[in-house]
Amino acid sequence: MPPPAVIAPSILSADFGALGAACSETIENGADWLHIDIMDGHFVPNMTFGAPVVSKLRPHVQRPKTALGKGTFDCHMMIAEPKKWVTEFANAGCDLYTFHHEAAISSTAASDPVSTSSEQTNPKELIRFIHAKGMLAGIAIKPDTEVEVLYEVLDSAVKEEVPDMVLIMTVHPGFGGQSFLEGMMPKVKTLRDRYPELYIEVDGGLGEKTIGRAAKAGANVIVAGSAVFGAPEPGRVIGALRRAVEVG
């Protein structure tokens, strides 16, 4: 069965001075999930917020009743040390912890003078750790990373090592409001053909003008920041994005 359409507005484009209200209103406006961008100023050239903010947002949105259901806090960890923060984000109320493949395989942490972590990990171990902490696990790739690197985890025979979602970045991560990279669509199509039931998220430059291309390629989870929060009627945009994914 193909996975359902999921609309996940990115609160990166919300009013940071009133984030709690922005989260509850966005869910009331028809969003399925909230996409929460965590940036550390190392992995990407920008900073946002950490687990204490996520824990303060949690009471504004009811937790999902089922895995990947309405109210999911979809935390996109654009951070150099994804293992280090798993426990804190689980305790803060994150439901889906999506780390970058590039961060999990890199040795940046060991050579980074400001790093306090001596531990780095590999994607399979990290997915197992995230699952053990009671969260779902996502794995993301930047535009310059080939989609084939994901096959090892997606094809794992060990259930705990298989991610619950893949995120294909359709902009270079770090900032909202960038242009959609259409060249990422073959990655989405490749994954959809190979994994018909996989949750495939796309993030960056998605709006009413670009959604058709992402939907046709097979994406079912749509992150949209500026298109939703910059709109006079966010609920209408959320509805339009959903219909486009359902039509495919």
Ligand SMILES: O=C(CO)[C@H](O)[C@H](O)COP(=O)(O)O
């Ligand atoms: O991860 C991100 C940036 O790194 C954002 O989620 C993404 O860019 C959404 O913003 P927009 O829809 O405005 O492009």
